Amino acid sequence: MGGWITDLFQNTPEIALFTALALGYAFGKVPFGPIRLGGVCGTLLVALVIGYLTGAQLDDGVKNLAFALFIFALGFSSGPQFFANLNRKGLRYLGFPIIEVVSVIGVVLVFTVLLGLDQGTAAGLMAGGATESAALGTASEAIGRLGLSADETTELQNNVATAYTVSYLCGLITIVLLTSQIAPRIMRFDLREESAKLWQKMSGGRERADGETPALPDLVGRAYRVEQSDGRSVDNIHASLNGHSTVEEVRRGDQTVKRPDPGFRVRTGDLLVLVGRRAALVGAESVIGPEQAEEPDTVLQSLDVVLTHRGTDHLPLESLGEVLGADLREAVFIRRLTRTEQEIPALPKTRLHTGDVLTVVGAPADVRAVEKKLGYPVVSQKTTDFVYLGLGLVLGILVGQIVIPIGGADLTLGTGGGALLSGLVFGYLRARRPTFGSLHPAAAGTMKDLGLATFIAAVGMSAGPSAWQLVQHYGVMLPVAAVLTTLIPASISLFVGRRLMRIEPPLLIGAVAGQQCSTPAISQVVSTAGNTVPVIAYTITYAISNILLPLTGPIIVALAGAVV
Template identity: 50%
Template sequence: MIVELLKTQPEIALFVSLALGYLIGSVRLGPISLGGVCGTLIVALVIGQTGARLAPDLKNVAFALFIFALGFTGGPQFFANIGRGWRYGLLSIVEIVSVMALVMVAVVLMKLDAGTAAGLLAGAATESAVIGTASEAITRLGVPDADVATMQAHIVTAYSVSYLFGLITIVLFTSQIAPLILRVNLREEAARLARELGGDGVLDEGQRLALPPLVGRAFMAGPAAGSAVAAIEARFGNNLTVERVLRNGEQIDTDAQFMLAAGDTVFVAGRRESLIEAASSFGEEVPGGGFVKALAQRVDVLLTRRDLNGVTLAQMRERAAPQDGRGIYVGAITRLDATVPALPGAVVHRGDVLTLLGAPADVARGAKRLGYVIQQTQKTDFVYLGLGVVIGMLIGRFGVNVGGVSLVLGTGGGCLLSGLLFGWARTHFPVVGSLPSAAAQVLKDFGLATFIAAVGLSAGPDAIRLVREYGLALPLAGILMVLIPGLLSLWIGRMFLKLDAPMLLGAIAGQQCSTPAISALVGVTGNSTPVIGYTITYALSNILLPLMGPVVVGLAAKLG
């Protein structure tokens, strides 16, 4: 009865796959978890034995939405990192070239078909989007429909097997094996790096400082009486701001020319270390209960200024005129889905989201000069979304023939490129194209999970045959396709690029598009410095690897 129900109502099979898959994917063994996508695939492969199938149109629409949203959210960072951060970007190139070479070696030695080769690439590189671009490329090989179905089934089976072993390998390599090879204490290196970047430590995800970096304190004007506000602020590197003065029972907003007088109660805000240093210069500290209207505002601003791409936060403050930067502090930097430590030495890129803190007037002035405020809207511009997907599908129809290998982007590659361009355009023309981050995340998560469930259900008995045919060869290939690119990047990054160990290992986790690896690495280092390297390589690999799907299918079809 259940089998018949799943066959006649395949939508039930879809949501059962999603529910059970994400439940299985949430189970953690230390830092390692399969994740919802791989869990969904495993459940779908099992349910697929019942004969339940989803319509191909649903699969194609789901993947188009996922891949467009992926490009849209990654577009600003992708283009920002092409010209900047080249040392980290080079590691993404090392990953792509080496893993493609290893796949072709496996094709020749193991006699892999195009589907198994593409699945091996997707699983070992832990990049699920390759499944979609490769699946579509297989339909264009001009082979019988039965062979197309078999090879598409081989993609998901090879992916599920190699993904599991590739995931375990990259987590262990970045957090345990590589530090031993480098002969470094990763926690000490990360603490030293945080100090060099201008901080006294950066926290794990989910932790908050007991002593916050930005604070406000009140003083009775003693030694500071008779001094101009501008002179006091400049003495401490403009890392503090005299926001307000209580004089004769009246609160007064200050400016740079304001003169402090004896008997004033002074409200000062800024970086904690600067206020500690400056405390004796102001006078006796007081509770400051009279400053009932001293408000701080928190605003997220998308950085769009071209001249600030690739500079540090400290350099941003140095370049700004004192009256422009006065009272504005960066509390956080968000890049893609990761939070980069907002230390003075942290480099910002066009497309970053800067969280500005300060008085409302100061924050508004800073937002206007840096980019535009991200409005907290829940509305999606479906005109922009629909137009982007349509253009992507049209782009995907074009292809080239290189050395007898036909390379066609297909819907997946076309929508990825379209998403990149539309996301980049959004940063330049922010009045159009609203796609809130929460909505984009739903499109990515649900679109990919639905696509994966559809291809898993259609795999059927072919999955079992493939595992029996290759046995331990696929897991071994998955391990080698993580270790060899990782070792190459470790050698190049340390010997030639001279990268610090925490950021180098973060970059290796990013070139593998591995969220569990960066989570494990942050846990080992004790702070978030590895995220700085991770975001750059993740932005590049997350876009470039899916484009390799048609390439690996074309090459494998010719060589295999």
């Protein structure tokens, strides 16, 4: 590379960093058949090239800060879902992340012995084969605590990054093809057909294709002129309708009564504005009077609500009305359901988890009432509580410094493990008591993505100069080991889920993609399935694996050192 670019990148490493981010994320969007590498892998590849050609380096302080922010935000976002699934009802899917962790460690140790892998290469094989970027950081940090010389530590940490790059590419291709194409053929089921059947079973109706909306919306507003209900109370009118609805407004001459009391009595000539399920308002003319074409002031409001009510954990969506009560269960509509930043089908049989985000639509008064009953609104988190954030990071890093001597080894979580644990606890406490510690999901997502991308770029630039030597040393055996590191745990889970647990095929495929923490895999699975049913299981195993897999970084470093 030209001398002036080398000088620029070496003297101004921040330019090298953002160049790696820009080019890496652009490259990550390029499709290779059904596969896209994604921004993280793209950034690592570009950073390796920049490091190899220019020798540009980022300060270790920048790398450590970026990783601490990423791992804390990861724990904070996953905390509510992680703890929500650690119960008897979540045991159905808890086994998949455990199979992933145990199998990945076992496979990597076998290859460590067969190929004579050093601790860095073994850790990179594990992180890449499991397609878990966070394990790359915890493993590199664990190597830094081995007490080796600076040159030995740098060499092993560089090997982590290089082995991770090769293994991640092979692992990503393997898990995408296995879940979306190979597994359905081997296990003899049509993923699209099975997903359609499960959707119908959970919803009781036909699934809608992308871009389709119901011609007859479920939640509607109607205006009626009172002729038949003179002298009747609002509560009596509600009882006469086919289902529940709410009288949001009564106009009487120049006067307007908003959300009248149940005992309020209407008169002939009043204009009543009702909001509720369409089925409840069919036939309302025979109860109240003729429908009017007037445009009242009443509006519908949409609000994202984080679910914190304990009584809703693992409750089917169709039973949410038991918590809302008779006044609200037919007056609002759940338009969208999001879990761990993934939208899942808001179907009657879908089970809710603490930390889910419900998009609630209804009259403003009804939406506010639902918010108070179920949790707290996402829109209220307009600022970040840096007191809470800073305290969480300080406590996490301090916990990571604690060393517990066990035999001849020192056990410690390190900065990564400590920040992850702290993020889990602080995110869980925030979900339970939303009066403090606000961190908007978008802010947490940016902190997580930018922190990981910066850390990956720093690791890649550091490993660039020595990457080619490691690839030459192991040759084709490293990609083979990577494919098997991904394939074996996933295959075990497919067998256990299909033959022993009898899990529905779409949910099983989603669970396997989730245990691998592979967003590209679930994206391709959803495309093949034709609907988002597999995401229901994906979010459960993803939340647990996202916490367990990073903790395997220090474990594989210790075990690889013991068997070599």
